């Protein structure tokens with residue numbers, strides 16, 4: 001049973017009936033209604049084996065926190081040196097220091113005139129122009145500015161000795177070697193003093209930061225053409241289902257093309273990891289077990305489909321046979337209620353001779369419901385923190401925005417809902433409206449949406465105009 005911090009209290013071996021499992025398609029039913037009891041090799045449950053197995057269906061918040069807690073203990077596998085641009089989107093594995101002061105010299109922040117602020121106490125002031133300073137001008141070529149004088153200066157140029165401010169060109173009028181100034185300035189105005197942004201030797205980036213465009217700019221500005229990054233985690237993706245065929249195979253009338261492997265791969269890539277697509281697993285334990293074993297060679301295993309209530313939803317059974325620990329086997333959410341999260345001791349499913357000498361003790365897995373919308377949503381809601389941790393980043397929290405609901409929503413209580421929606425509006429007026437959708441299989445509804453409206457389990461009706469939480473995609 002998960003402890004209060006969400007981590008497993010202990011592992012015990014029990015043989016017992018399967019706990020009630022949620023279905024992605026209909027109301028909850030007891031699993032024993034539809035199939036015979038099945039033995040579980042290893043589950044994280046309370047130490048009272050004689051008691052019925054506790055439900056592992058958690059509230060959304062409890063399930064999410066549990067994933068975050070596990071993620072907090074995961075570390076990336078390795079590091080590599082890559083070219084600066086290749087590092088974009090990856091996670092930094094070394095600290096980056098300022099190799100010089102930023103700015104390295106007193107830098108003009110505006111086009112205008114370098115002056116002594118004290119000369120502008122009586123306006124308009126009329127000053128002698130003693131020269132012009134371009135960006136890149138050498139220190140030894142800079143004219144010294146004295147009282148009653150000014151130097152024309154361009155943005156990015158070094159401020160000349162003597163001057164303590166730059167007055168913007170907009171407040172000046174030039175007449176040959178004289179300039180008239182109509183606005184006062186204070187000492188320091190429009191000049192960035194040396195080291196005001198960062199001092200030489202100061203740490204600018206830390207290991208664990210994802211290298212976005214701003215971080216790439218910082219690395220470039222300190223002269224780093226190559227960066228040490230954490231190796232991208234490999235994420236095995238295993239779609240299951242007898243009816244599923246791959247994209248190139250012409251589907252028979254009752255077959256469905258595999259879209260989950262590809263949506264997941266795209267999500268994995270966008271999260272900065274490397275997808276490893278496995279062949280589609282049939283609803284047959286032997287082959288499923290082989291493919292799961294292959295998936296355990298990656299850093300994380302994502303299974304799609306086969307975790308619901310159907311007679312041929314075999315994923316959990318096979319995982320259990322591989323000594324899986326299940327941290328939850330459902331969450332009170334829609335879509336995606338049958339989501340499964342757990343881990344398998346490393347090397348399970350592979351011959352002992354092939355076991356790695358070192359490396360992690362466990363491979364984590366998610367069993368995502370196969371309905372395409374459920375697969376996409378549950379990845380976003382649960383898989384991301386584990387991926388971030390394996391990629392070397394601190395796992396992030398989910399952040400909800402707020403928007404005003406355009407049309408009333410009526411729903412049922414009991415589940416936290418993440419409904420595909422469109423966020424629109426202009427300026428500060430954020431509005432949101434649900435997209436029409438026909439359930440968790442409706443891929444097209446996801447194309448029309450750019451966010452999810454989040455509805456708490458106790459709400460039956462939300463009036464138009466109410467502010468609702470929104471999760472961006």
Ligand code: AMP
Nearest residue numbers: 239257258259260305306308369370371
């Ligand atoms: P399951 O979770 O296996 O019960 O599947 C639920 C629904 O999702 C079924 O209608 C499946 O045909 C569909 N489905 C399962 N896997 C995939 C997949 N890889 N691509 C597209 N649809 C899928």
Ligand code: MG
Nearest residue numbers: 240241305306
């Ligand atoms: Mg299936």
